[in-house]
Every structure is written in structure tokens, then in C-alpha cells.
Amino acid sequence: MTIRISCHLITWGEDLLKGLAEASGLGYRACETFTHIALQYENNVAAFKELLQQHNLVLSALYGGGRFSDKSKRQEVIDYNTRVARFLQACGSDRIVFGPGGPRPEGGMTPDLLKTAAETINEAAKRCFDLGVKACVHPHLWTEIQDEHEVDAIMELTDPDYVFFCPDPAHLAKAGMDPVEVMRRYKDRIAYLHLKDVTLDDGDADSVSVSSGTEALPIFCELGLGTVNLPGIVDLLKEINYDGWMTVEIDQSTSTPLNSLTICRDYVEQKLGIPIRGQ
Template sequence: MTNFKGKIAAHTITWGQEHVKALEEVSMLGYRGIEPWASFALQYEENPEQLKEILADYGLVMTALYGGASGGQNQSFGSLTDRDNIIDYNVRLAKVIAKCGADILVLGPGGIRNHPTTLEELKIAAVTINEVAKRTYELGVKACIHPHLWTELQDEGELEVVMSMADSEVVFFAPDSAHLLGAGMDPAVIIRQYQDRIAYVHLKDLTSKDATRADFPMLAEHEQLPFFCELGRGSVDFSSIIETLKEICYTGWVTLEVDESTNTPYHSMEICRDFIEEQLKISVKG
């Protein structure tokens, strides 16, 4: 359909803990790549090849797992006391990822954001991230920094500090369109800025905080207006993001994500699929 060289996948977060249903419906929708919940993948920690076979039965391959500081309640990269637990957890995930034939670990920041992250906390975070990335890279898995709203790594200044301190040989970048825009950044600009380190991408849409139903006439009467929404229903400029990914010759996975459906997970990811194929002219089947 287009000269876009990336590959489109779906995230199973929309289905919550209905893991098998997620596999079934993602496959039915025509997606070929999937990012499952880390908790689901770890159920196969002793036999990850079985998980790979289950995915293959649905015509799917794993794209990545979401780890980072998300493996424990209120953990954070910027806390020295959390370092060992974070490293151990991410190494466990990396072993599953590698055995499933994938190579991406998304480093989700941790903690509940009560204040802007201090420089000292960012320095601690960078050391922890470097150690995680070094260990996972030895397993053939790229650890990718992933800024996220309401966490210790949210704002552009925080991203700049951590990226500058992170080892560019082993620490990569996984931008999320909605989280970047929500924090006041232009996703296309950020992608271009860190183009040499981008190894994975989340595409997510975002409504404005003061949006009303009148701003979204396509919503059905029973649907509630979310903060994160299906692709094409919010304020993210996906055309500029795709054009930028084409410019930098990105060939990796682009995973479509809707945190919570306003109707059914199937319908939400169908809307995302149709937007990608009809508006951006990219086939989810590759």
C-alpha cells in the first residue's frame, strides 16, 4: 500500500486479563504481531518455547514485552534500593523474549509521579537502565527507554537527561505517540531526534483533557469519551509520525495500543486496524 517499511502489531492490554481471547481476536483481525502482557508470558517462564508455539497456532509472533520498573508496586528506576529487583525481573523477561524469537524489551518507568524527577534520581535511573540493558543485550534483547505519563520519566527534559547518560551501544528508545504528546512533545520531532536509537514504537491516540462529546461526533451514544482512545479519534498526528518513520527508514515493529476499550476490545482494535489501512495506507498483514 505504501513505502512504509515497518511492521504493524497489536497490544493485548485492551483485553485486560483475557489473554487467550486476546490471541484469538487479534488473529481474527488480521494482525500478525502481538505484544502480550508480561504477566501472561511469565506463566511460560519455564517453557517459553510453548508460548511461541501457542502464538504460532494463532498465526502470531511476539514483538516485545513491557518490563522496566513495572514489575513491582511503587518501584522506580530512580530508587537505588530497587535496582537489584529491577535488573533481575528484566533479565527474566529477556530470557522469555529471546526464546520466543523476539528481541525487544520495553523499559516502562515506575513510581507514582508526585514531583518532577530530580537530577540525582535520573542519574541513578540511568545507571540501573544501563545495567539492565547490558544484561539483556547479552541475551540478544534490546532494552528500550519508554517515557510514560504520570511516572518518573515523563517530561522532555527528563528524557534528554536519561538518554544522554544511557549507553547508546545497548540502550535503545521506544516512543509512544500518546505519552509524548500528553507530556507536551511532538512525537515526530522526538522520533527524528532519536532516530538512531529507535528500536520499537507504540502508536496510541490521545484526546485533549478538556475534550467534549461534541468534539467526537463519531462516538456512539453508549460510548464514553476516554483520555486514550482508538487511532484516529484523538489529537495525535499519525501522518507526520509515519512520514518521519519512513524518512528514517524504520523497519521495526509499530504496535497499536488502546489501554481500555469504550465498547469491546475487538471493535477498538478493529477501528485502529481500519484507520491504519484506510487512512495511512499500511496493511497490518505486512
């Protein structure tokens, strides 16, 4: 069993070329990037693939999704995710992250909204699956799928043959869940993973930042600097023989993207025991 490590280029913002170069230089051999950046190459996939190859990288996934609970947007959501899945297929990648839309409805999601969301997810995921791409639902703070009962409802109402799970332990923890427990519950449907850390000392799911000592940190911090039980996550993945991608992700650096992803790389290799360089 080998967990494969990918690096999200979100930390470099819109600078794709610098992100590719520095991530590759750190030893990462796969990446996820902003979908709107990747789709700039939609009519020249060969150029995008060549760019990845120049940096010894492959594309692990792209972020799709949409406003699942708005029935009037259903066809738009299906068409967009099919478009992204077609690009992924052309790039040799077989995972799409289904990110739910925001903002959250006032008072959270009702049973009717969750039912509508599940129906849209099912239809969009089936279209992706037909293209050889697995759609992985990603619960996310501040969106229509944030809290535990919303995660449970979506997983219960969607088709396990087409709809998979992309947990992010930091998002789950910040929303008040035990990430290991939730991941164990849906272990048979985990097909992609974002690996993030977060400090939980201050604020709640409505916070935009937290404080650590005298330094203000983004809500999500470098791996090992927060309070998420990352070793427990990896232990579970090993237990279930997970051999897919685990994408290291830090939204914003307080220093430089290179420094932040170096800290993350060293943590994964030294503390979690998963090689990145040479994988």
C-alpha cells in the same frame, strides 16, 4: 522499508486466548501481551510459542522496566528485566520495553534521581543486550520519566550502544511534547514503537479520562479519533527507514476490544497506508 505492525493485547485484559483469537482474526500477525501473563509460561516456553503459532502470531516485545530511580531496587530491576529478556530470547523476540516506575516524585525528577535512573537503565539494558534483546526506554505519563527534560536527560545519560528508544506519541503529546520533534531528535535510537492516539482538549498529564462531545472516552482512544499527528509519525519513520515493530495499543475500549482494534486496523491500512492483513 516495511514497518511491521503488532497489536497490543492490553485491550482484552487478562483474557489471553480471546485476545489472540480476535487479534489474529483481524489480520494482525504479531502481538505484545501483559508480561505477567506471558511469564506464566516461563517454565513451558514451547507451549506459549505453540499458542502463538496456532493463531499465526509472533511476539513483538514484552514490557519490563521498574523503579529506575530507586537505587535500593537496582538489583531487583536488573534481575527482573534479565528474566524477561531471557523469556523473550527463548520466544524468538528481541525487544523489551523499559517502562519507568510510578508514582512520580513530588515536584518531578531531580538531577540526582535522573542520574540514578540512567545508571540502573544502563546496567539492566547491558544484561538484556548480552542476551540479544534490545532495551527500549518508554516515557510514560505519571511515572519517573514523563516530561521532556526527563526524556532528554535519560537519553543523554544512557549508553546508545545498549539503550534504545520506544516512543509513544500519545504519551509524549499528553506530556506537552511534539512527538515528531522528539522522535526526530532520537531517531537513531528508535527500536520499538507504541502507536496510540489521545484527545488533548481537556485535562493534563494528571487526567484519567477526557470528554469528547457527550461521550466519555478513556484517556487513550482509537487511532484517528484523537489529535495526535499520526501521519506525521509515519512520515518520519519512513524518512529514517524504520523497519521495526509499531504496536497498535489502546488501553480500554468504550465498546469491545474487537471493535476498537478493527477501527485501529482500518485506520492504519486506509489512512496511514501500512498493510496489516497479509503482512
